Amino acid sequence: MLLLALDTATPAVTAALHDGGSVVAESSRVDARRHGELLLPAVDEVLKQAGRTLADVTGIVVGVGPGPYTGLRVGLVTASTFASALGGVPVHGLCTLDGLAYASGLTEPFVVATDARRKEVYWARYDDFRTRVSEPSVDRPADIAEQVAGLPVVGAGALLYPEAFPDARGPEHQSAAALAARAAELVAAGGEFLDPRPLYLRRPDAQVPKNYKVVTPK
Template sequence: MLLLALDTATPAVTVALHDGTDVIASSSQVDARRHGELLLPAVDRVLAEAGLRLDAVTAVVVGTGPGPYTGLRVGLMTADTFGLALGVPVHGVCTLDALAYAADIDKGPFVVATDARRKEVYWATYADSRTRLTDPAVDRPAEIAERVAGLPAVGAGALLYPDTFPSAHEPEHVSAAALAALAAERLAAGEELPAPRPLYLRRPDAQVPKNYKVVTPK
């Protein structure tokens, strides 16, 4: 097994290789505006670090968000392209699940929250690092304050809003190393990973202008 894992659902552009036992190479850069520019060089970098070629990959794992539309689709489209080119399966893993896994909390409940912009967070609650209790959602921190009161929290969204998440701590962003390790663990246990379908949770920021004038040929 050689898993190529990547995630662009958060400001981190992160890539890793996992051989079924351990992560053998990884790369992470935080830059919310350069996902498309940084992702492929990061793939090249981890392959070179591992001394492997792309055609050695047996499956691709991609973070499915939730995340902003523009960043998230970079990783998903790249993963699909690799899958088609190599003829290998492409698996999806919720980005929040990978953050929870990296937090390595044996007993919860706890919260994972990432920055959704617009003064909102993407979030979910977990019983432990491997067990999600609620579906991913997007809300303003003040709107969920009572529901998450007293719970430890991880992720950039939690760190941004200490009034709602006073016990927030790292990891701040997802890592492909955690994504790959979680996927490898689930595959080894015989679990079927979901298809790589994006969790946008809301409409994209870009909108058609109001009162848009349609021009038709005469």
């Protein structure tokens, strides 16, 4: 087994390789505006670190979000393209929040919250680092502060809004290494994955204006 994991749903552009026993290479850069520029070099870097080629990959793992429209699509399209180039190897989708949860290692109830911009967070609740107990949502921190009171909060959202999430925990950013490790566990156990489709939770920022006036030549 050699899993290539990718995630671009957050400001972290991250890739990793997992051989079924452990993570053998990983690369992460935090840059919210350069997902398209950074992802392929990150993949090249982890393959070089591990002394492998793309042809050695037996499965792709990709974070499906939630995340902003443009960044999220970079990882999903890249995963699909790699899978096709490799003759149709499986593409396993995982919730991006699950990667952060897994990396936290927490064995108590907690929340993961990432930056959704517009003064909102993408978030979900967990019983432990492997077990999500709510569907991902997008809300203003003040609107959910009472629901999550007393719980540790993992991720950049906790650091951005300390008044709503006073018990902030690491990690701050997504790691494809954690996503790959969780995926390897699920593959070994015959667990279920998500379809590799984007989980947006809201409409993209760029939209066609309402009442758009069509101008025709006279």
